[in-house]
Amino acid sequence: MTGGASTHVSKQAPVPTVPWGGIVAFLAIAGIVGAGVIAGLLAGASTQGILTNLGFYASIAIIFAVLALGFNLQWGYTGLFNAGIAGFYLIGAYVAAIAITAPSPPIVVGGIPVYPGHLGGYSLPLAAGIILAMFASGATAAIIALPALRLRADYLAIATLAFASILQIFANNLQSVTGGAIGITGIPKPIAFTTADAPFLNALTIVGIGSAILLLFILLLQFMAESPWGRVLRAIREDEEATMALGKNTFNYKLQAFALGGALMGLAGALFAVTLGYISPSSSFAPSVTFSVWVMVIVGGSGNNRGAIFGAFLIYGFEWLSVQLKDYIPSALAEGLPGIRSLLIATGVAAAVLLVFVLFVGRFIWPSARSRILTTVRERAWARSAIVAAFVLYGLGWVFVFLQQYAPRAIGDTIFYLRLMFIGVLLIILIIYRPEGVLREHKRVLR
Amino acid sequence: MAQVSGSLPSPTSRGSTRWAALRPTRQFRRRLFQASIVTVLFLAFVGGLTVLFGTIILQYAVGGLVVSSIVIVAAIGLTVLYGIRGFANFAYGDLMTLGAYLALLLSLNGLSLIWGAIVSFLVLAVVGVLLEVVIFARLEGRGPVPPIVASVGVGLIIQNGVRAVAGTQEWLYPVPASQDIVLIPGVGLHPVRGFLTLGVGLTLVFSAHVLLKYTNLGKAMRATADNLELAKATGIDTKRVTYAAWVVSCSFASTAGVLLGLGTALNPTMGFDIILLIFAAVIVGGIGSPYGAMLGGLLVGLSQEMSVPFLLWLERPDVIGLQFGTAYKVAIPFIILFVVLIFRPWGIAGRRPAFARRSYFIEQIARLLGERRRSETPTGEANGGR
């Protein structure tokens, strides 16, 4: 054949050789850990205390990482948008708790039922609890999938969200099974330490077990996702009709991906039950958990398992850090108020001078640099966003100063909510400008 | 919604042409007939239950109507946006919360609640346009998922902004306490939570109806919801229609939020807690159809409230001894939602899309039965057939 079928490929941006994504990822997490350590030191905690705290961060981050891996399998690889992550998480946690906890009958004090008791008392070993949890979540996911996977993406989201809400209602009200609003307490740790070092040793074991499980499942998922089976999943994500026309029974694949993702979420729930030692149908299983996992996978990069784990550590890191700093920041602000105020004024003056320079004076002194700055701002979205972000941060600084003077207690709580608002803003910015996430999905080169 | 109607009667056989346009079309008459049958059946159902169990049933039915009116107002706002912009707005509940809190803020600073509600109505309209310009216009053509994610982000911002400013404790609207007005012995309706809610609900429903049916903007909105490409092709300014959709959607959200706050207390998650109920009403009624939203809202509200006596019956130890049975009443509309999604995802007032495959279960059954067909020998020739 002559003509058209040359090996010319239409021009596209060259793949960068410096892995900026990876570097940013590493620095961000190192920053979070570092800040947490500093906060602990400033609060006067012992080395063991700081390590225990870090251990807590790692354990919960691992749990979110497993959730993110499960969601990544469903959405990042197969394109199934699951808004009911919290539901499968809940099933795993409760099944594991019921399986491994000792019997706890209702507690009645003076004729008033204080604790309704819960189903269980089987005191099975941890491994059995985990396996049962994964099986229960996976099976539920498969059952839900039968009618739900035929639905288009937004219907699936609504249906799964409704499913998770119903589960929360059941957990809250089916008292004799789930312990009602109080939940299940006294979930045994894997090894019962009794010394004074117990919290530290417990944290160590949990992190150890969690990391081992995470590593195992990362390897397993990479193997499955990069196999021909995983390739079909990605094809379904790209164009389900075309994949059907290629001879694949897409429904089976979607069912498998959804069920396996659900099983992973159940695993996360089981780990959660063991880490915390108690579970209750409260905020731990609220839709905000689902939304947080979305952020983690979107930040990290869909279709990318490393990205999901990075996203989990990063986003949960913000939450953990904000709790660490919650008490520290208001007092620090109180002490440093005059200093902070002068800093803000100085920054404001400097920024104003810079602006005047760039806009008016620079033309005469340094024209090339000025025009380069202006064109960058005009053309690059990130430059404009950076400027907007800088203004917002500056404004926030003044808000904090103002609040500290008139309502000092509000700051601690406000930081908490600001973090959540920040996640909302992050979600919006990412989905508009960089939906593929920080760590890009790699091209699969076949030999 | 806008199906091809039956042909108009010819002038010679039915009188002068001047009145022909006002004569109800065949489709309208059919719909009216269906609606009357359903209403009669429902009244008979309620009447029967009342005879069996007493006037308490009517109390639940009236309560259901009150819940329905809040849901209907919210659902109309949601469905208009869903039909025209094409995505599920997960921030809708938080917009309702915002509307309620704005009215609270104003009423705490001297305005009466009525004015607070009106100002909140207008402010949220502006918020809606801002959301479209800043966020959602950039997500056009990216599929159903990105706008959902963005709306979740917006919801997070609003919900936590409300928490940061107003705190997590519950607030109450400054409304004087009053007694239920007795309609018939055993059935009472609160003047504010009941009558006012029903009244405002009906007024808004009527205004929506007038807007959509009798104004040019309303017709443009209906056309765009029906078929976006066709609307653009026939010269409708879809940008203006989109802004109008956001305005209607968010202002209805604010009123629904205020009504909700009147009925219960205000807390930062008040809107988000019922968003699934609103989605259920919208989907059951048919996305994009305000009349469907009304039907869906009625169905959802009534089924939720009228399931309470049934759940109370389940609580009895001789039945299954279900603990806290009435807490499950919110699950009833979800069950209806699931059934609709399985068997008729386009809702009551929606149209079956061209490429809909039959529901999974029906298809499986048809497959099992159809196994027999394939062993037959070919019939017919190339030029024959049916």
Add this chain to the structure above:
Amino acid sequence: MASGPILQVNGIEKAFGGIRAVDRCSLAVLPGSITGLIGPNGAGKSTLFNIIAGLYRPDGGEIWFGDARIDGLPPYEIVRLGLTKTWQIPHELRNLTVLENLVLAAKDNAGEHLLNLFVKPGEVKRDEIRCRARAREVLKLTQLEGLANEHARSLSGGQKKLLELSRALMSDPTLVLLDEPVAGVNPALTGSLMDLIERLRQNGRTFFLIEHDMNVVMNRCDWVIVMHQGRRIAEGPPETVKADPAVIESYLGG
């Protein structure tokens, strides 16, 4: 080869809303032929192809592929029986490479079934090697092998059409439905493509193609079927059909 038609369509109906896209259409395609399907826009040709391939469900009628009745079957089973279809607007899998696009189209790749990954790793590996080798062969046929590891989204329009054809050939089909295979492709490439199809036909495959390019239809097809308003209005060798007054009127009047 079977003695009867390889594809038989009997009285197929399909309506969308109030519009009858296919209106009790019946036709037959003989094995080993290159049969053309022509007709004015909106005649229902692409819809009919989608129905035959199992992507739409007909409202009525039957379709027979050899001895098997295929209407109502899901697409993956029809592909398994040996019938593939290309898309009029290329449906390439954008974020997958060209090679991945093709390997996916292969039949019987053990690694695509989850359990096999764990219980039959040897077979998985063998099948994957076999499918990749076959993919490279097909890419050589359509002269795309230099683009094997490029993302499908970076291909030009003509290259995407070639990708469509390559995918259709991967599963070793008996009958290939081609929906406007050379639309928007330059004449030199059109010639080579049709030469390829002719060579493949001589190896025993049947091709049924929709085309608007009358040169291709007249010079390359053994038999031409004409559709108008959802039904067949004429058929025969190209010259006969060209002169048929009903056909001419359908294109002019519509």
